[in-house]
Amino acid sequence: MKPSVKKSEQSRILSEVALGNIPPDMVITNGSVFNVFTREFIRGQSIWIKDGAIAYVGPDLDPPGGERRVVIDAKGMVVLPGLIEGHTHISNRYGIEEFVRYVIPTGVTTVVTETIELATVVGREGIEYLVRGLEGQPIRFYYTVAPLCGLTSSEEINAPANEDLLPLLQSPRCLGMGEIYWSNIFLKELQGERVRELASIAVEQGKRVEGHTAGASGRKLQAYTCFGPSSCHEPITEDEVLERLRLGYWVMIREGSIRRELAGVRGIFDKGIDFRRLVLSTDGVDPEDFLNEGYLDASLRRALALGISPGLLYQMVTLNVAEHFRLDHLLGSLSPGRMADAVIIPSPEEFTPQWVICHGKVIFRDGQNMVEPKRVFFPDSMFATVKVHGYSVPPLPARGKVRAMELVSRLVTREDIIDLGDPEGSKDVIMALALNRSGSEEGFVGFLKGFGLQRGAYGSTMCWDTPDIIVVGCDTRSMETVVERLREIGGGGVYAIGEEVVAEFPAPLCGLASLKPMKEVGKEVKRLNQCLMENGARWEKPILTVDTLGSPAIPHLRITHRGYVRLRDREVLRVQA
Numbered sequence: 125m126k127p128s129v130k131k132s133e134q135s136r137i138l139s140e141v142a143l144g145n146i147p148p149d150m151v152i153t154n155g156s157v158f159n160v161f162t163r164e165f166i167r168g169q170s171i172w173i174k175d176g177a178i179a180y181v182g183p184d185l186d187p188p189g190g191e192r193r194v195v196i197d198a199k200g201m202v203v204l205p206g207l208i209e210g211h212t213h214i215s216n217r218y219g220i221e222e223f224v225r226y227v228i229p230t231g232v233t234t235v236v237t238e239t240i241e242l243a244t245v246v247g248r249e250g251i252e253y254l255v256r257g258l259e260g261q262p263i264r265f266y267y268t269v270a271p272l273c274g275l276t277s278s279e280e281i282n283a284p285a286n287e288d289l290l291p292l293l294q295s296p297r298c299l300g301m302g303e304i305y306w307s308n309i310f311l312k313e314l315q316g317e318r319v320r321e322l323a324s325i326a327v328e329q330g331k332r333v334e335g336h337t338a339g340a341s342g343r344k345l346q347a348y349t350c351f352g353p354s355s356c357h358e359p360i361t362e363d364e365v366l367e368r369l370r371l372g373y374w375v376m377i378r379e380g381s382i383r384r385e386l387a388g389v390r391g392i393f394d395k396g397i398d399f400r401r402l403v404l405s406t407d408g409v410d411p412e413d414f415l416n417e418g419y420l421d422a423s424l425r426r427a428l429a430l431g432i433s434p435g436l437l438y439q440m441v442t443l444n445v446a447e448h449f450r451l452d453h454l455l456g457s458l459s460p461g462r463m464a465d466a467v468i469i470p471s472p473e474e475f476t477p478q479w480v481i482c483h484g485k486v487i488f489r490d491g492q493n494m495v496e497p498k499r500v501f502f503p504d505s506m507f508a509t510v511k512v513h514g515y516s517v518p519p520l521p522a523r524g525k526v527r528a529m530e531l532v533s534r535l536v537t538r539e540d541i542i543d544l545g546d547p548e549g550s551k552d553v554i555m556a557l558a559l560n561r562s563g564s565e566e567g568f569v570g571f572l573k574g575f576g577l578q579r580g581a582y583g584s585t586m587c588w589d590t591p592d593i594i595v596v597g598c599d600t601r602s603m604e605t606v607v608e609r610l611r612e613i614g615g616g617g618v619y620a621i622g623e624e625v626v627a628e629f630p631a632p633l634c635g636l637a638s639l640k641p642m643k644e645v646g647k648e649v650k651r652l653n654q655c656l657m658e659n660g661a662r663w664e665k666p667i668l669t670v671d672t673l674g675s676p677a678i679p680h681l682r683i684t685h686r687g688y689v690r691l692r693d694r695e696v697l698r699v700q701a
């Protein structure tokens with residue numbers, strides 16, 4: 125293919141800069157530059173930058189001419205390529221602008237985000253408006269198109285037809301199809317056919333298919349791999365990491381708010397294997413963690429504290445992820461022709477960004493952001509998505525044997541049959557409601573064991589992979605108060621006791637995100653989590669537990685407005701055992 129005139133002219137200008145015929149407009153001088161290809165920290169290097177791209181990296185510190193150029197003296201410091209976050213969810217209770225504002229100081233200059241959240245509620249326009257909001261920001265964004273995998277087809281009602289996703293998939297900013305749960309790819313009939321076809325389209329378009337292989341192994345994992353996924357961020361043991369690396373996956377070790385795997389898979393770094401397909405990513409960071417610890421920078425600091433080699437780690441967040449997404453001709457290294465994205469840190473072992481440069485522009489220095497995020501627009505319709513009117517919780521059986529979801533960890537449930545007449549067996553059992561908020565108001569009430577809540581009810585519209593509201597509660601009055609309040613505030617999370625709303629987090633954008641400043645968002649979310657824990661909830665950050673009860677990403681018994689769903693066979697189950 126012929127290169128475009130623009131690209132070829134840009135290459136010519138960069139080559140002239142390297143030859144000393146045209147002055148650069150920015151120089152990072154005298155730093156110890158990390159070479160991602162050889163894993164060397166090379167001292168006394170200078171980087172010459174022109175029009176946002178790198179022309180030269182080497183020992184010639186003093187390029188000719190150009191008195192007005194920006195010079196950054198990196199003496200005694202280390203220059204890395206800007207970090208690439210390979211897998212995240214930016215709609216994580218906050219808006220795009222706040223995400224950008226808080227990511228800039230972390231040294232991340234490129235973000236690849238999933239697009240599932242808004243789309244689950246409003247369909248294709250959720251992806252389109254999000255993508256529009258990512259354009260023109262001071263850091264670089266890419267996205268993947270969400271396959272919208274629900275528990276049953278009724279959670280996929282907003283999933284666009286594959287042909288409607290094609291223009292989004294074909295955009296140069298789209299790197300592929302977003303994470304696809306392995307169990308969904310094997311589903312029969314339309315639900316499975318749709319995602320299998322989307323995966324094929326993505327592969328045919330030369331794009332990536334982002335995998336999600338939690339718990340899969342052996343032949344099942346290999347059968348799933350036949351559909352083309354090339355990354356997975358779900359391994360939680362060394363063996364799982366190794367099995368996927370051997371199958372050719374780029375393994376993204378997750379270290380974020382949902383789970384932190386680094387400590388558990390630390391031993392992998394002591395094996396004599398090739399690490400070039402390992403990536404470190406967050407899979408999303410919640411507002412509290414963002415404020416208290418940071419983002420991918422915090423993950424890196426934890427990895428460094430575990431004694432993992434800095435060079436290896438910096439490859440994992442630069443070149444390795446760029447190669448996975450076939451972007452290494454543009455990103456992931458400090459070398460000629462690549463984008464001038466860099467982060468300057470005091471030493472290899474100390475990841476505290478002093479300068480951050482994106483596309484040849486200083487965006488952070490002296491502890492300050494040098495740029496403002498671009499304002500993002502969403503239409504009014506995306507702020508009116510909680511369509512319920514005076515819902516009454518139907519009665520549940522008071523005795524006999526019933527089916528319940530039992531939490532065996534913060535996120536994982538199992539199917540349990542309990543006898544409501546047995547005081548021991550029915551201890552710590554509360555109600556769980558899933559309610560369609562798209563207008564039909566179909567609801568299902570079941571039982572949840574092991575959440576710990578002693579009084580009141582908590583409900584959320586921020587649920588993963590479903591447009592349902594999910595409410596867990598000790599009494600129907602509190603649950604109804606929660607539903608009504610969620611309607612009034614346009615969604616989010618609400619904790620109520622009786623008719624009193626005790627704490628709330630309004631998230632009016634699709635019922636998923638707040639557009640308030642990050643500090644306020646963090647404060648409201650923290651208060652909600654605290655309130656739940658003060659009233660008995662036993663899991664850390666219990667609002668996430670509720671958000672995930674309707675997701676097929678996590679085993680075993682989940683809930684929808686049609687009933688419980690057993691993940692293994694997707695059978696819809698009633699309360700009566």
Ligand SMILES: [Fe+2]
Binds near residue numbers: 211212303407
């Ligand atoms: Fe994810």
